[in-house]
Amino acid sequence: MSLELVFEYLFSRTFFDGAVLTLLITITSLFFGVLAGLVVALLQETKIRSLQVVTLVYLWLFRGTPVLFQIIFIYNVLPTFGIRLSAFLSAVIALSLNEGAYMAEILRSGLQAVKTGQRTAGLALGMTKAKVMRFIVIPQAARIVLPPMGNQMIGMLKTSALVSVIAVEELLLVANQTASASFRYFEALTAAGIYYLALTTIFMAGQFFLERSLDPKRGRRKAAPAPLIERLTHMTETAETR
Amino acid sequence: MRSQDHQPLLDIINIDKSFGALKILKGCSLKVNRKETVVVIGPSGSGKSTLLRCLNLLEPADSGAILFDGKDIAGDLRNAPAVRREIGMVFQNFELFQHLSAAENIMLAPMKVSGLSRSDAHDLATDLLRKVHIPEKADFFPDELSGGQQQRVAIARALAMKPKLMLYDEPTSALDPEMIREVLDVMAELSSDGMTSIVVTHEMGFAKRAADQIVFMESGQIIENATSEDFFSGTVNERAQRFLDQILH
Numbered sequence: 001m002s003l004e005l006v007f008e009y010l011f012s013r014t015f016f017d018g019a020v021l022t023l024l025i026t027i028t029s030l031f032f033g034v035l036a037g038l039v040v041a042l043l044q045e046t047k048i049r050s051l052q053v054v055t056l057v058y059l060w061l062f063r064g065t066p067v068l069f070q071i072i073f074i075y076n077v078l079p080t081f082g083i084r085l086s087a088f089l090s091a092v093i094a095l096s097l098n099e100g101a102y103m104a105e106i107l108r109s110g111l112q113a114v115k116t117g118q119r120t121a122g123l124a125l126g127m128t129k130a131k132v133m134r135f136i137v138i139p140q141a142a143r144i145v146l147p148p149m150g151n152q153m154i155g156m157l158k159t160s161a162l163v164s165v166i167a168v169e170e171l172l173l174v175a176n177q178t179a180s181a182s183f184r185y186f187e188a189l190t191a192a193g194i195y196y197l198a199l200t201t202i203f204m205a206g207q208f209f210l211e212r213s214l215d216p217k218r219g220r221r222k223a224a225p226a227p228l229i230e231r232l233t234h235m236t237e238t239a240e241t242r
Numbered sequence: 243m244r245s246q247d248h249q250p251l252l253d254i255i256n257i258d259k260s261f262g263a264l265k266i267l268k269g270c271s272l273k274v275n276r277k278e279t280v281v282v283i284g285p286s287g288s289g290k291s292t293l294l295r296c297l298n299l300l301e302p303a304d305s306g307a308i309l310f311d312g313k314d315i316a317g318d319l320r321n322a323p324a325v326r327r328e329i330g331m332v333f334q335n336f337e338l339f340q341h342l343s344a345a346e347n348i349m350l351a352p353m354k355v356s357g358l359s360r361s362d363a364h365d366l367a368t369d370l371l372r373k374v375h376i377p378e379k380a381d382f383f384p385d386e387l388s389g390g391q392q393q394r395v396a397i398a399r400a401l402a403m404k405p406k407l408m409l410y411d412e413p414t415s416a417l418d419p420e421m422i423r424e425v426l427d428v429m430a431e432l433s434s435d436g437m438t439s440i441v442v443t444h445e446m447g448f449a450k451r452a453a454d455q456i457v458f459m460e461s462g463q464i465i466e467n468a469t470s471e472d473f474f475s476g477t478v479n480e481r482a483q484r485f486l487d488q489i490l491h
Binding site: 139 | 300322327331338403
């Protein structure tokens with residue numbers, strides 16, 4: 001075991017590039033995944049039968065098969081239909097479509113959690129459906145979906161390791177290759193683990209700040225709850241002695 | 243009748259409304275004059291709420307005409323947002339926007355629909371909150387207000403669009419008894435200031451105080467339509483009288 005080697009890997013070009021690629025895959029897939037999820041969630045809101053069937057089939061396919069299967073399928077089967085994609089692109093498409101299916105469900109639950117009465121009240125004020133959506137439904141839904149969305153985003157960072165099977169040089173593949181060349185498994189995997197933890201920590205912090213900024217009561221001073229000891233002494237003071 | 247204007251503000255002519263096979267409204271007709279307050283009573287399921295929701299086109303009537311300020315609004319749903327701007331509505335469950343403070347609830351539609359500036363809308367909200375007697379609650383959120391305060395903010399929110407007509411759909415049914423009064427007081431003040439209103443309620447005390455016209459509905463039909471004086475002097479039909487006895491215990 002050599003801590004020096006861990007540091008050496010940590011600051012090596014290959015590991016850094018691997019981490020950057022992991023982050024890139026994660027962020028691109030999240031972006032398109034959220035987009036796909038939003039489209040699907042809104043399509044389900046339209047109550048048009050044929051569109052609903054299409055979205056249901058999509059959700060059924062992508063929630064019903066393993067992500068690993070989807071990655072391998074897109075990379076290996078699409079070329080037989082003449083669609084040849086780079087490994088990176090295949091990875092991003094597979095992860096985006098998979099993410100979209102889960103995001104759609106999260107976003108739909110958020111939209112549905114805003115009760116119809118709120119929409120009715122907006123309409124009754126003369127707002128159009130689009131304005132009701134923009135100023136009444138989405139701001140309320142956003143606060144509801146943020147925690148589960150944060151979960152999904154951190155999950156995606158870790159799921160991105162799966163694309164190593166189609167030879168995308170992301171963090172885990174880099175670590176594994178380094179280790180099998182030098183037999184320094186502890187050092188190489190520790191370095192990768194540190195990168196993963198650093199990235200997820202950044203994501204968690206981002207979620208925390210986003211949640212705080214969406215709190216409508218932010219910036220408002222709340223009476224700090226009395227400290228426990230103070231409350232206890234108060235209770236004993238007022239309690240009757242027996 | 244307090245109004246001098248001969249053309250009624252609202253003239254509902256023979257409207258029907260069904261949900262599937264269920265007929266909710268069967269040929270309802272009603273005239274509401276300017277500055278008049280009409281109280282609609284009747285057993286639950288009699289179509290009172292549906293009647294209100296047809297008036298601001300939340301539910302389109304199947305047939306019949308609704309003349310609002312001389313224009314038939316029943317036919318064309320594309321005009322719905324424009325019509326609703328002139329008809330304020332207050333709901334049983336208040337339906338304040340949970341993510342906005344009391345003042346912001348009132349400001350939203352004037353800013354996003356009428357295009358008022360933020361500061362003008364804020365001034366308007368301040369005036370209206372004073373009118374409903376809770377100016378000190380401007381920065382409170384709905385979950386920090388009592389039911390009675392929430393409903394008064396909801397009334398102020400509807401007034402912010404300067405409607406010609408106010409619809410109240412059982413505005414005090416979801417309130418604890420001690421809060422009913424403060425809401426009814428605000429409504430009665432508005433009525434006596436000349437706000438044309440249609441109120442679905444079981445509060446007969448309010449009807450006695452503020453109503454010019456009292457309408458009794460049963461199974462989708464308007465069975466009795468009397469002036470307040472006639473109604474409370476007991477010259478109403480037998481079915482209305484029986485319902486009245488029930489709600490007054």
